[in-house]
Amino acid sequence: MKCFLLLLGLWLPTALRAQVLPLLPLQIAEQFVAPTGWADMKAYLCCEVATQARKQTLGQQIPPQLQRVSQLLLQGAGTAVVAVELRDSLSRNDFYLHFRKEASRWKLEAVRSLAMTQLGAPMLQLLTTLPPADIADYNLKHPDADHAFTVGNLRLWAAPDADIAAHFERNRADFEQVLRLVQAGPYFKGAPGRLAPTDEAAVNENPTVHALLRKLFLGQVSRRETGCSSCVEFIIGGKQRSTVGLLYEPNAAALPSMSPVRIIMLKPLGQGWYLYKTT
Known part of the structure; x- marks a missing residue:
């Protein structure tokens, strides 16, 4: 005892x-x-x-x-x-x-949270109920972002994190391919963080890069959105700088910091890929 x-x-x-x-x-x-x-x-x-x-x-x-x-x-x-x-x-x-x-x-x-995603539902409702003739007319008026891309992009923009991560995993090979094309080109060869607007336009207008971005429902490639001088950003979309996308940066020490006033979320997807959101 x-x-x-x-x-x-x-x-x-x-x-x-x-x-x-x-x-x-x-x-x-x-x-x-x-x-x-x-x-x-x-x-x-x-x-x-x-x-x-x-x-x-x-x-x-x-x-x-x-x-x-x-x-x-x-x-x-x-x-x-x-x-x-x-x-x-x-x-x-x-x-x-x-x-x-x-x-x-x-x-x-x-x-x-990601702002203004509530706008996606009425836009999707309008687009997904268009009759075939109106879809054909839409495609004629928007050759750079046709009906199929716009619907897929809106769905991905408003999707939960788990669905965006699943989209990335299903299409990882295509994400890796567009990354290799971007890295192999002359677009990001200058000083980190000093990509000129003309250079950014050039990488997004590259026919092969552009086709892959549309296939993946991505809006554009950038190096400006997160304030990261070495990251390659694949922007899905957003409103008024409240955006969602994926970025590639294999050096974890170089990643941008999360904060309530800029990057509200950064989730690892493996092998240097991350899902991010800004506000």
Whole structure:
């Protein structure tokens, strides 16, 4: 009995300390999107989120039947990002929680998502219900981005992260081919980050590159969207600089930083490829 009490005395302080340790970003995210309330919520919020979530967590404002899946994308010395997917049998939606560290405690500072994707549904409804004669007329008026491409591009722009990643995996060979063409050309041979508009036009007007971009439902190749001086960006689309696309950068140290005011999400797809979103 004395040995048991001694062991209990040694274990109990450690257990009590473990219970009061501040939560990590992934734990905060899971609490914040859970359908139940959270008594300690205000202790883990700051900045804009502290004024937006005064009485209820985000999870309490979301339909309770939705599944919530949280994924840690980054946890550095002072910042962290957690992606949250909401899904049911009919739909998937993604948003991103940004954290900062204040006095050794992680706090949720901002919640972000790709803006204006709600515009995609009515546009798709209009395009997908056009009769054949109107589709033929549309193609005559838009030879550079015909009906099939526009529908595919709109669907990809508004798609959840999981569907964009699946599209990339299905077509990885074509993505790799267009990357090789871009890298082999004269377009990105100048100083990093100093691609002239005429050079960008040239790479997108290359017939083989252009054909592959249209096949993959990509809007354009760029080197300007993410502020990364060495990344090759394959932009799907977006509105008012809230864009989504894929980028290639094999050196992880050269990747752009995530933040609530610029790159809201950067997800690895393997072998130097990433899915990104900006705001």
